[in-house]
Each structure stands twice: as structure tokens, then as C-alpha cells.
Amino acid sequence: MKHPICITWLLSAVLLCEALPAWAQKKLVPASVSAFSGISLPQGSLQDNRLLSKASAAVLLEDESTKAGVKVSEAEVLQLPGKSSGWSRSRFEELIRLAGWQLVPATSPNYGWLKRGNEYLIYYYEEKAQQTDLYFGKPEGIPAVSLPATTxxxxxxxxxxxxxxxxxxxxxxxxxxxxxxxxxxxxxxxxxxxxxxxxxxxxxxxxxxxxxxxxxxxxxxxxxxxxxxxxxxxxxxxxxxxxxxxxxxxxxxxxxxxxxxxxxxxxxxxxxxxxxxxxxxxxxxxxxxxxxxxxxxxxxxxxxxxxxxxxxxxxxxxxxxxxxxxxxxxxxxxxENTKPSSTSNQASTGSQTSAPTNKGTFTGTYTYNKTNWDDGWVSTIEEDKVVVTKGNIRVHLYYPLPFDDAARNAGRDYFWDNYLTKEFRILSKQYRDHGEVISALQAPYIEGTAIDPKTGRNCFLAFYVGASNGIMFPTLAIAPDEQSIRTTFPKAEDKYHSDLAAMSRYNRFAVALPDIVGKWHESSNAAMNYYNAYTGAYAGMAFAASSDEFEFFANGQYVSKHQGASGMVGNMNTYSLSYAGKATVTNWEIVLTNRHNNKTETFHAWFEAVKGGRVLYLQNKEYSGNRYLLVRELK
Structure with a gap:
């Protein structure tokens, strides 16, 4: 008589699984703040409350936490925008510090520990082109991890x-x-x-x-x-x-x-x-x-x-x-005179601490203005965009524009209605929301037919506009017909994995030494005020700021300076590092000597075209999280 009971239980499980997809969609909701860590999340982030997702994340986190002698009691599952939106690991770490957490490395890549007072969290972070997976876990007990000490x-x-x-x-x-x-x-x-x-x-x-x-x-x-x-x-x-x-x-x-x-x-x-x-x-x-x-x-x-x-x-x-x-x-x-010399964090730069005298000047023109990709796409710089072509498909990567109140209120229609209608003769306009009625969950995607002024012929347009930190990133594909778009970009309207939005990776151009001569810099800062949840009393402010400056010289030398501060105001941790050495530049790579501990570091290097100039990207080949987004310093 046990068989009927088993059959009844199995039937109930099957019915539950049949109902799961509709129920699960309600469990994937927009999120602006992490419930576990308290950090602010970028626009477009989602929290996954599905039991299976949270259980899987807990298992993943526990693979690492057991190395520190603790298990994970519960997990938080978040989906953040990907690299194509401008989101980065450095921004994530900056928000972590603003929330008052200490970052503690774990033994495996993509994992890390957070400590704030007597509270600990473990996290898993994986950054992809269109999506970033972020999981937080609460450990059962105090993990055996090493923390930096103060003196x-x-x-x-x-x-x-x-x-x-x-x-x-x-x-x-x-x-x-x-x-x-x-x-x-x-x-x-x-x-x-x-x-x-x-x-x-x-x-x-x-x-x-x-x-x-x-x-x-x-x-x-x-x-x-x-x-x-x-x-x-x-x-x-x-x-x-x-x-x-x-x-x-x-x-x-x-x-x-x-x-x-x-x-x-x-x-x-x-x-x-x-x-x-x-x-x-x-x-x-x-x-x-x-x-x-x-x-x-x-x-x-x-x-x-x-x-x-x-x-x-x-x-x-x-x-x-x-x-x-x-x-x-x-x-x-x-x-320097008020601090013990043994604690100085000034990097050793040997005999090259003084800047070379042969500085040279940037001529105002760049060596490379076209990139021929191995997959057949060709990128060319124009005044207001980068044009990427392959066969009869053309993609416009428009330079970033302010995502102001007018654009925010109009949403995905803003660029189409105010810019594309002036560039093309629009014949039709439609959306592909696949039945989604919640605007926050709809993809920023529009498509339609038009007459292409370059050819005078009918064409099909597919448009995707991403936004992050007050900036919008419009991308448009032009094809002879709808089927060409479906074949080339089958996920064009996917909110989180759009292969049309991913075309932004083709805005890359090789570098040469004469192109980078001069000063380049980046800087960032953020702050967060805290208030007592029970009394409303002010509880202090967390602040983080950093700056990085490189100067490249015509004789192949360079100098760089890196400064920053983070922590609760009144108890800030600061650093200041300087380096000088030789820079070897070859198309997509820059090798810098005499870096930290006198080591040589090799960086992936490329230009991204922007309105009126270019941005220089450097990404450490050995430590991918070590990256710089540098803007030329104008005289």
C-alpha cells in the first residue's frame, strides 16, 4: 500500500514543477540595495528570490567558506549589469568600502570575505559582458580569515x-x-x-x-x-x-x-x-x-x-x-617628517624617480582609426559614432549621451524619437516585450522599418539603449530586412543578454607610443551617510576616493602616481604610490617596468573612441581586476 502514497507525492511534485515558471518570474524583482551588505546597486539590478537559486548560491559559497571553517546559513542572489553597461569590479569594491566593510581576499578567484565590526559575509562575484553575478552569504560563526591590522x-x-x-x-x-x-x-x-x-x-x-x-x-x-x-x-x-x-x-x-x-x-x-x-x-x-x-x-x-x-x-x-x-x-x-620611516608606502623606483626630459608632444592625430576584427567585423571612427560593418549589416555605436530627466522620463523612446527620426525616415516603430507589462522588466529595445538615407532604400532598424550612472549608450543595427536582424542578433531584445548591446566591444582601436605621449588620469569618489535605524540619529559617513595618473614620454619612459582614501570619515585609510620606468607599446599591449616590488607588468591596452577624443584602457594581464580607464589631461 505504499505505492499509492509515492504516486500521489510524485504527482504533487510534477504539478508544482509545472507551476514553477510563472511563480518564479515573480521572484525575480528589481533591486536597488543589497539586503545583506547594504550596498547600493546600479540601475537594472535584480534580486533572485527563487528557492532553488538561493540554495544553489549557498552551496557555491559553502565550497569556499568551508576552507575558513564555517558553513553558509543563507544566501542572497543578485544580478547586476555587465561590463558593457560600464559596471566594473572596482565600482563594486568602492561601494563595499563605502558601506563600511573591509575586503578580505579568499583562497579562490571570484570569492572574497567582508568584515564590519563583528559581522562577516562571504561573496562570489563574476563579471560578464551583459550580466554580473553577485552572491552574498551569511556564515555560521566566525571564519578563520586573516585581517589587516592597525598599528x-x-x-x-x-x-x-x-x-x-x-x-x-x-x-x-x-x-x-x-x-x-x-x-x-x-x-x-x-x-x-x-x-x-x-x-x-x-x-x-x-x-x-x-x-x-x-x-x-x-x-x-x-x-x-x-x-x-x-x-x-x-x-x-x-x-x-x-x-x-x-x-x-x-x-x-x-x-x-x-x-x-x-x-x-x-x-x-x-x-x-x-x-x-x-x-x-x-x-x-x-x-x-x-x-x-x-x-x-x-x-x-x-x-x-x-x-x-x-x-x-x-x-x-x-x-x-x-x-x-x-x-x-x-x-x-x-x-613625511611626522611619520615613522618604516611605515612609508612610497614605492621604490631606483634611479628613475625623476621624470625624463625628452617629453615630446601629442600631434592631435592617432595612428589607428580602423580595426579589422578576426570575425569579419570592421570598426571605423566617425564624428558622432563608431560604425561597425560586416556584409550588408551596419551597426552604429553612438557616443555616450547624458541620461537626464527628459531622457529618463521618456525611457527607451527618447533617443529613437529625438535622434533616429532625424537620421532616418522612419516608417514603422514597434516593441518586442513578449507579453511583459511591467516597464521595469521590459528591455530598452525598439525596432521598425525606415528608409536609409545612405542608400535611399528600405531597411530594418533594431535599437537598444543601455544606461548607467547618468549616461546612456545607444546602439543601432541597420539591415536590409527583418530576417537579417533575427539571424545576426537573435537576442537583440534580451534585457540582460542582448547581443546587440554587446556590440559595444567593437569600439576598440590599437595604440601606438606617439598616441599616448602626455598625461592621462582617472579619479572617482563616493560617500554615504549612515543613520540609526531605531533613533534616526546620525551615525557617521563612509567615504572613498582614488586617483591614478600616468605620464608617457616620447623616449619610451613613463611615470605614474596612485593615491586614495577609504573608510569612515575620521578613520580613513590612505595610500600613495609612485612608479617610474620604461613603457613598451605594441598595438594592443603596454609593458611597464619597475612597478610594485620592482616587477614588470603587462597590460592589455586599447583606445575607446568618444566624442572629440579617445579614452585609454589598461587591464593587467595577470590581475584582471587591476584596470585603469584614463582620460588625456588637456593643457
Whole structure:
């Protein structure tokens, strides 16, 4: 009598599987934030809530987590845009750091660990042309992974702890603290600067800028300071808060609106010098309360109720002073002189640290303007696009355009209605949504018939427009008939795997040494504010910024500089590296000598054509995640 029960169970399973496809579609939903990590996700991201997908991801993650002695309790499955949309691993890592996580390498490629306080996550990241797979897993217990450590530097104090001194080399000079706000709807910053002078006096500056308020607030305090052991007393004798208008509504002082004398705050701090990646001056008010002068505390569980100040790299980092105000930085000491030499992260560059004298100049023309691909496609640069041809098929890779409010409101129709209607005589227009009625899940795809002005004949158009970070990337295929499009681009209307959108990979052109002579750079920054979910209280800001600069010379030499900072504001980790050596350029490759640890690195290299110029791509052949997207620096 057991057989009927088995048959009934099997029939139920079959019925469940028959119903699964319709149910599963509802489980693949748009997502803007990762529930596990809290990072913001790029436009077009999806969360896969299907039980089978989550179980499979947990198994995949557990293959790696068991090496650290833990299992995975549950998993989050995300589908992000692919490389063709402009998404990159470096952007992913930047968002991770902004959310306050430490990145910890795993033993296998594509895996990694995240740590924030006592919380751990494991992740799997695989980047493809049209889709990026990202899985997060929660481990059961604490994994056995190695984390970078910070070093505490014992401050130099007088032999007698109770002896008062106003002339200590450890604190005199200029110290800076910066916080910033950056999002799609706001931007601003607060810079605080102390100048401690040898004679026991100090001056303090604080500039507050917000893009969406009409004024700039400037605060200045003067007075005396006294260091007894590790206790610092600051006694202001005058404190003034000025309100300035903005000149041209920009980050520039206009006219003084008012100046108000405020009550000076006499404050006693506990002083510590702590080495993160740069020397930090930690000021912790003895009473545990914030001051109007210093603002909000930094976020660091090891050092609660503390302000984190650093030596500024140079004067350009300091707050801009209003007209008539003259800064006195005479007692500022070089950052190199205030940091133990054993912790210096300046790369060794041998005898080539000075720039070659034979710089040469870029002529304004490029060696290669056409690429003949092995698969038969041919790429040619035009004024407003790259044209890729093969037989009777022509593809237009239009240069990126702003994805502004007008484009966002019109959606996929914007470029077709405002640009293609001027380039072609449109005869028909239709969509291929395959029954999908939710606009967020519809592909940004349109097709139709037209008359091609180049031939005067009827043609069939297939159009796909991707968008990322406020930029749209239109792609158009022109064929003699519809069947040619179906044959050449069978997945043209696929939202996540469009082979039409993937044609963007043909916007690549070889490089030559005369083409890259000059300076090239890239930079990025982002910030995120945190608030307590229960009280609404401000909990600090995470900030990340980086910059990379290369200069290539006509004699085959190069120099490069790489700088960055990330972490919670007040507890930033920074780095600065410089290299110099020989650059060997051959069409699709650049070899650079004397890189990190004096090693030679080989990069895939190519140009991407953009409006009015070209962008230089470098991707490390050994470490594919090490890549640069460089723009020529104009004189």
C-alpha cells in the first residue's frame, strides 16, 4: 500500500514543477540595495528570490567558506549589469568600502570575505559582458580569515608625565579633518583645520559647504593650547561664525552677510597618535561630549567619542579661507617628517624617480582609426559614432549621451524619437516585450522599418539603449530586412543578454607610443551617510576616493602616481604610490617596468573612441581586476 502514497507525492511534485515558471518570474524583482551588505546597486539590478537559486548560491559559497571553517546559513542572489553597461569590479569594491566593510581576499578567484565590526559575509562575484553575478552569504560563526591590522604609535611625551609643555614636535603644525556628503540629490562637505604654533597659541578654521543651501558658513577660533602628558587643553579667547553668500551659486565666497561672535568652548582632550595608513591625531573630549568646533565624532568602535585629524598632503586640501583672511601655516611640518620611516608606502623606483626630459608632444592625430576584427567585423571612427560593418549589416555605436530627466522620463523612446527620426525616415516603430507589462522588466529595445538615407532604400532598424550612472549608450543595427536582424542578433531584445548591446566591444582601436605621449588620469569618489535605524540619529559617513595618473614620454619612459582614501570619515585609510620606468607599446599591449616590488607588468591596452577624443584602457594581464580607464589631461 505504499505505492499509492509515492504516486500521489510524485504527482504533487510534477504539478508544482509545472507551476514553477510563472511563480518564479515573480521572484525575480528589481533591486536597488543589497539586503545583506547594504550596498547600493546600479540601475537594472535584480534580486533572485527563487528557492532553488538561493540554495544553489549557498552551496557555491559553502565550497569556499568551508576552507575558513564555517558553513553558509543563507544566501542572497543578485544580478547586476555587465561590463558593457560600464559596471566594473572596482565600482563594486568602492561601494563595499563605502558601506563600511573591509575586503578580505579568499583562497579562490571570484570569492572574497567582508568584515564590519563583528559581522562577516562571504561573496562570489563574476563579471560578464551583459550580466554580473553577485552572491552574498551569511556564515555560521566566525571564519578563520586573516585581517589587516592597525598599528598604534606611542606618542612622545616628556620624561615627567606631569610636566607641562607648550612646545612638542608631535602636535605642532597643521591638522585636518574632512567629512563629505555626496549622492544623486546632494553634495557638501565640512573641513576643520587646526594650526598649533610653537608659542602655545592656535588658530582653528572650519568651512561648511552645501550645494543646496545659498550660504557658506565659516568659523574661526583663536586662543591657546597646552599639552600635559597626553592631555590637551584648548582655550579659545575668540570664536566668530561668518555667513557668506555664494558667488555664482558655486563653491566660492561671495559677500559677507553677517558675522557673529559665539561663546568659546574650553575643551580638554585625551591625545593619541595612531597609525592607520597615515598618522592620525586622535582627540577624545574628556567629558565624552561633542564640541561645536569639531562637530560630529568619527565612527570607530575601538576609539569611541573621538575626532580623527591627519596631516594634509599639501595646502590644496585645506579649507578655502574667505577674502581678507590670511592663513599662517609656518609651523606645519612635512607629513613625511611626522611619520615613522618604516611605515612609508612610497614605492621604490631606483634611479628613475625623476621624470625624463625628452617629453615630446601629442600631434592631435592617432595612428589607428580602423580595426579589422578576426570575425569579419570592421570598426571605423566617425564624428558622432563608431560604425561597425560586416556584409550588408551596419551597426552604429553612438557616443555616450547624458541620461537626464527628459531622457529618463521618456525611457527607451527618447533617443529613437529625438535622434533616429532625424537620421532616418522612419516608417514603422514597434516593441518586442513578449507579453511583459511591467516597464521595469521590459528591455530598452525598439525596432521598425525606415528608409536609409545612405542608400535611399528600405531597411530594418533594431535599437537598444543601455544606461548607467547618468549616461546612456545607444546602439543601432541597420539591415536590409527583418530576417537579417533575427539571424545576426537573435537576442537583440534580451534585457540582460542582448547581443546587440554587446556590440559595444567593437569600439576598440590599437595604440601606438606617439598616441599616448602626455598625461592621462582617472579619479572617482563616493560617500554615504549612515543613520540609526531605531533613533534616526546620525551615525557617521563612509567615504572613498582614488586617483591614478600616468605620464608617457616620447623616449619610451613613463611615470605614474596612485593615491586614495577609504573608510569612515575620521578613520580613513590612505595610500600613495609612485612608479617610474620604461613603457613598451605594441598595438594592443603596454609593458611597464619597475612597478610594485620592482616587477614588470603587462597590460592589455586599447583606445575607446568618444566624442572629440579617445579614452585609454589598461587591464593587467595577470590581475584582471587591476584596470585603469584614463582620460588625456588637456593643457
Amino acid at each position: 598604534t604609535v606611542t606618542p612622545t611625551t616628556p620624561a615627567e608625565p606631569q610636566t607641562t609643555t607648550t612646545n612638542t614636535g608631535g602636535i605642532t603644525g597643521t591638522w585636518l579633518k574632512t567629512s563629505a556628503t555626496s549622492s544623486s540629490s546632494a553634495y557638501g562637505y565640512i573641513k576643520c583645520q587646526y594650526n598649533f604654533f610653537d608659542d602655545g597659541t592656535f588658530v582653528f578654521y572650519k568651512k561648511t559647504f552645501d550645494a543646496y543651501t545659498p550660504q557658506i558658513i565659516f568659523r574661526k577660533e583663536t586662543g591657546s593650547w597646552k599639552l600635559t602628558g597626553n592631555t590637551l587643553s584648548i582655550t579659545p579667547t575668540r570664536a566668530v561664525v561668518q555667513t557668506w553668500s555664494k558667488k555664482d551659486n558655486a563653491d566660492q565666497y561671495g559677500s559677507l552677510i553677517k558675522a557673529q561672535t559665539v561663546t568659546p568652548e574650553v575643551t580638554t582632550y585625551t591625545v593619541r597618535f595612531v597609525e592607520f595608513s597615515e598618522l592620525n591625531l586622535l582627540l577624545s573630549p574628556v567629558d565624552g561630549k561633542t564640541t561645536e568646533r569639531d562637530g560630529m565624532f568619527g565612527i570607530n568602535s575601538q576609539f569611541p567619542n573621538t575626532y580623527f585629524y591627519q596631516r594634509p598632503p599639501n595646502a590644496s586640501y585645506l579649507p578655502e579661507l574667505p577674502p581678507g583672511e590670511v592663513s599662517n601655516n609656518n609651523t606645519q611640518r612635512s607629513p
